Amino acid sequence: MEILFAITIGVLVACSVYLMLANHLLRFIFGLVLISNAANLTIFVAGRLTDGAPPLIPVGADAPAIAANALPQALVLTAIVIGFGLFAFAIVLVFRAWTSLNSLTPDEMRLAEPEEAHK
Amino acid sequence: MSWLLALPIAIPFLTAVATFLARDIPAGRWLSVIGSGILLIAAIVLMNAVLSEGVIAGQMGGWAAPFGITLVADLLSAVMVLITAIVSVAVSIYALADVDEKMERLGYHALFSMLIAGVVGAFVTGDLFNLYVWFEVMLIASFGLLVLGGRPEQIDGGVKYVALNLVSTIMFLTGIGLLYGMTGTLNMADLATAVDNADQQLLTVVAVLFMIAFGVKAAVFPLFFWLPASYHTPAFSVSAVFAGLLTKVGVYALLRMFTLVFDNDTAFTHTILLWVAGFTMVVGVLGAAAQSDMRKILSFHIVSQIGYMILGLALLTPLAIVGAVFYLVHHIVVKANLFLIAGVAQRIAGGTELSRIGGLYKSAPFLAILFVVPAFSLAGFPPLSGFWAKFLLVKATLEIEAWFIAFIALAVGLLTIYSMTKIWAQAFWEPHPDGVEPKLSKLSAHDRNAFLIPIAGLAILTVIIGTMPEPFVHFAERSAAQLLDPTAYITAVLGEQP
Numbered sequence: 352m353e354i355l356f357a358i359t360i361g362v363l364v365a366c367s368v369y370l371m372l373a374n375h376l377l378r379f380i381f382g383l384v385l386i387s388n389a390a391n392l393t394i395f396v397a398g399r400l401t402d403g404a405p406p407l408i409p410v411g412a413d414a415p416a417i418a419a420n421a422l423p424q425a426l427v428l429t430a431i432v433i434g435f436g437l438f439a440f441a442i443v444l445v446f447r448a449w450t451s452l453n454s455l456t457p458d459e460m461r462l463a464e465p466e467e468a469h470k
Numbered sequence: 471m472s473w474l475l476a477l478p479i480a481i482p483f484l485t486a487v488a489t490f491l492a493r494d495i496p497a498g499r500w501l502s503v504i505g506s507g508i509l510l511i512a513a514i515v516l517m518n519a520v521l522s523e524g525v526i527a528g529q530m531g532g533w534a535a536p537f538g539i540t541l542v543a544d545l546l547s548a549v550m551v552l553i554t555a556i557v558s559v560a561v562s563i564y565a566l567a568d569v570d571e572k573m574e575r576l577g578y579h580a581l582f583s584m585l586i587a588g589v590v591g592a593f594v595t596g597d598l599f600n601l602y603v604w605f606e607v608m609l610i611a612s613f614g615l616l617v618l619g620g621r622p623e624q625i626d627g628g629v630k631y632v633a634l635n636l637v638s639t640i641m642f643l644t645g646i647g648l649l650y651g652m653t654g655t656l657n658m659a660d661l662a663t664a665v666d667n668a669d670q671q672l673l674t675v676v677a678v679l680f681m682i683a684f685g686v687k688a689a690v691f692p693l694f695f696w697l698p699a700s701y702h703t704p705a706f707s708v709s710a711v712f713a714g715l716l717t718k719v720g721v722y723a724l725l726r727m728f729t730l731v732f733d734n735d736t737a738f739t740h741t742i743l744l745w746v747a748g749f750t751m752v753v754g755v756l757g758a759a760a761q762s763d764m765r766k767i768l769s770f771h772i773v774s775q776i777g778y779m780i781l782g783l784a785l786l787t788p789l790a791i792v793g794a795v796f797y798l799v800h801h802i803v804v805k806a807n808l809f810l811i812a813g814v815a816q817r818i819a820g821g822t823e824l825s826r827i828g829g830l831y832k833s834a835p836f837l838a839i840l841f842v843v844p845a846f847s848l849a850g851f852p853p854l855s856g857f858w859a860k861f862l863l864v865k866a867t868l869e870i871e872a873w874f875i876a877f878i879a880l881a882v883g884l885l886t887i888y889s890m891t892k893i894w895a896q897a898f899w900e901p902h903p904d905g906v907e908p909k910l911s912k913l914s915a916h917d918r919n920a921f922l923i924p925i926a927g928l929a930i931l932t933v934i935i936g937t938m939p940e941p942f943v944h945f946a947e948r949s950a951a952q953l954l955d956p957t958a959y960i961t962a963v964l965g966e967q968p
Contacts, residue, residue, distance in 0.1 A: 371637075376629065383636055390643040397651025423650070426599055430643055433606045437639070440613055441632055448629050451622045463627040463703050 356396045363389035376445050376455040383441070387434045391427045398423025472528025474519055475541035475594055477512040478551050481505060482558075482587035489579035499566055502579040506558040509586070513548075513555035520548040525952070525962035527596060527659075535963050536657030540596035544959050545949035546795060550593040550722055553799055556931070557714045557806050558586045560924035564810055565707040567913075567920035573618055573705065581618070585611035585711065592719050596963055598646055598656040601723065605642065605687070609635055612716060615708045616700060627700030634696040638686030645679040652676070659963035661731045662956055670734055677732040677739050684727070688720030690780055691749035694773045698757065701772070702765035702822075706813025709765060713772055714806030718798060721779045725794060728783060729953040736786060743784035748878050751777030755885040764812045764822035764897060767889050768805070771848065774882060775801050778863055781879065785866055791950035793862035796943060800855040800935060804844040807928040811841050814921045815897060819908035824893065829902035833909045838898050840922070843929040845894065847936065849887040855935035858943065 363385050370382030398420040406419040449455055452462065485505025492498030520526055520543050527542040529535055543551070562582065569578050588608025595601050617628040650656055652672060653664040665673055682693065689697040697717070701709050724743075732739055754774025761767045779801070782794025812822055814837055819827035831838045847854035850861075860883055867876035902908060910918055935942050952958055 376633075379633060383633075383640070386637075387640050387643070390640050390647065393644050394647035394650065397647045399651075423647075426646075426650075429599070429603065433603070436610060437606070437636060440610065441636065444613075444617065444625065444628055444632055447617070447620065448625050451620070451625050457629070460626045460629065463623045463630075464699055 352400050352402075353396060356392060356400070360389045360392050360396070363392070374456055374458055376448065376457060379457075380438070380441055380445055384438060387430075387438075391430050391434075394423050394426050394430065398426075472530070472541065474512075474516050475526060475528045475543055476530070478509060478516060478555070478590045478594065479541075479587055481509045481512055482583045482590065485509075486580045486583035486587065489583060490577055493575055493577055493580065496571075499569070499574060499579060502562040502565065502582060503559070505583060506555065506562040506586070509590075510552075510555040510559050513552040516543060517548045517552050520545055525958045527962040535596075535965075536655050536660035539600050540657055540659070540963050541594050542596035542659070542959065542963050543594050544952045544962075545945065546722070546725070546953060547593045549795075549799055549945070549949065550718075551590050553802050554586060554589050554593065554715060556928075557711060557802060560806065560810070560928055561707050561711045561714075563920055563924045564710070564813070565920075567917035568705060568707045568813055576618055578615070578618055578705075581611045581614040582708075582711070585615060585715075587611075589715050589719055593722060596658050598649070598658055598661065601658075602639075602642055602646060605639065605719070608716070608719065609639065612712065615712075616704050618708070619705065621703070624703045627703035631696045631700040634686060634693075638683050638693075641679055641686070642683035645676055645683055648672075648676045648679070657963065658726070658730055659956075659960040662960055665731055665734060673732070674735045674738055677728075677735070678742070680727055680732065681724070681739065681742065684720045684723045685746070686720070687717065688724060688776055688780070689717045689773050690746050690776055691753050691773070694750070694754070694776075697773060698766060698769045701769040702763060706809060706816065709769075710806045710809035710813070713768065713809045714802045717772055717776055718802055721776060721783075721798060724780070725783055725791075725798075725953065729786075729791070730956050730959065733786075740784050740786055743780055744875065747777045747781035747784050748875055749777075750774065750780060751878060751882040755882045755889070758889045759885060759892075762824050764815065764824060764893055765809065767893060768808050768812060771886065771889065772805060774886065775805070775848070777882070778860070778879065781875065782863055782866065785870065785872070786954075787866055787870060788947075788950055788954060789862060789869060790866035791953055792943065792946045793859065793866050795946040795949050795953075796862055797859040799942070799946075800847070800859045800932070803928050803931050803935070804847050804856065807844040807925060807932070808841075808848065810921070810925050810928070811837065811844070814910075814925070815908075817917075817921075818910060818912050819897070819902065820904075820906065824896040826903060827897050827908070828900040829898075829906070830908050831898040832901075833907045836922070837910060840925050840929050841894070841898065843932050845890040846887075847932050849890050850883045851887075853936045855932050855939070857936065858939040862943070862946075 367382040367385035370378045401419045404417040404419040406421040489501045525544040529538040588604050591604035617624050652668040686693045758767045758770035779794050779797050782790045816822050847856040850856045
């Protein structure tokens, strides 16, 4: 199971690096979404995958041999929520860039750092 | 004692709520000043407690460490919280004149308080995942502040800032995941001992992941490009607080993690840091030399100065850490102040582009004096604070006979003087190209006070640190001792170890 997850994460990261290196902001955002999901999966796998094991044990009961680790899921949930907020902002920002700069090509966005005038 | 640790976080949060609710009322801007004032008091109380009792730790939510969320303050955390509060007070007063009503209605003050909450949270947390959350709080507030107003240059700078910082965030998150998988804990004090049992080679890989993540935040070579692309675009009070605090949170995180947790393979990690430090210093100062806009010059100098702090961490001798801590504190005061002064220059002389302004020395001699203090402190002139910071670091390099990096540190100091004299000559000495007399009396009395009081206050602080360095150096020594021997830190968080 871990192998499968590892391959999935690898493919996600590869795709997202390809997308992020494209000279286009929208692709960059898509790449970012993918790589953040890869990071979330990494945390999930790092907490050990347990199949059908209980995360909570009643008070007084004997602990089973294998118990599920609930912490990584809490971490991933937090990361997803934070990531959602960040991406919402990033997408609006890219939209604003499109309306006010008329371009989504980072190479053409030189307002804040104008190219040196050739003398 | 845990309320002492939670207060510096809770106060800016409450201030943010209050200022957001009062964003349409003109008196609402004073809430921001009052909130910063209360934060300063809380920071002083915390500092006192840490000075008298040593490291303070508290468990939030009543779960014992390492399972609960730990807040912990050692001397470094306490001084960073204190200096954050000082900058927060200065900038919130400055904002009374700098921030217009339109930005206030959009929620400038609420975002500003949120940013301070994030910064303080990052300084006092003792949990790695919690550190990530504070980074995000800080980041999202800084995104808002950066593009507030929505001028096209801001959007342009904002895109680059957001993009690179999000990548760094994901690196950080991946690093956390891997570290958790290896050790089963995210409590920083617990990690300090837990990493000893982990696979050391894998640990070094994770350390480098963290180095990159924090390196982007700290704006070190070759990861700093977002900084000069964006820091000159927002309002001056915003760029002052960014310049003072944001990159320093990255430096703090590096300083914390690479003394507490990742000290297993220093021959590898700290050698990388040493190279990074050298290149950061040189590239930053050369970048500044090529610029002709006051804020862009100052932005590149942030990068170059970060190099000095990383140098202290990379050498990892007691004296070098003392230098790094001293440098960190001195730099926040000086750098925030220089951006505040640039804001006044822009207001009375009509710009920050050096070729378009001038005559400030003749028409506004008081501002000129106030500029000289932080500018020459930055360059390392005695008897200002920057001299001692550089002195400690150069002495640390000479002590271990690292001649080359000592030479670089001194040469970069010289080039810093070049940049500062360039600003001095063109903005202050030469007459204004349009024949304008940039007098301070052009400003209304309210604006003048709001601008000059925080600038003068920070300048006085620089002079105090410079002329009476002994208590500050002594403090930095104690703080460095805590960093290099984290027993007190670990005991405070986890209790007595068997």
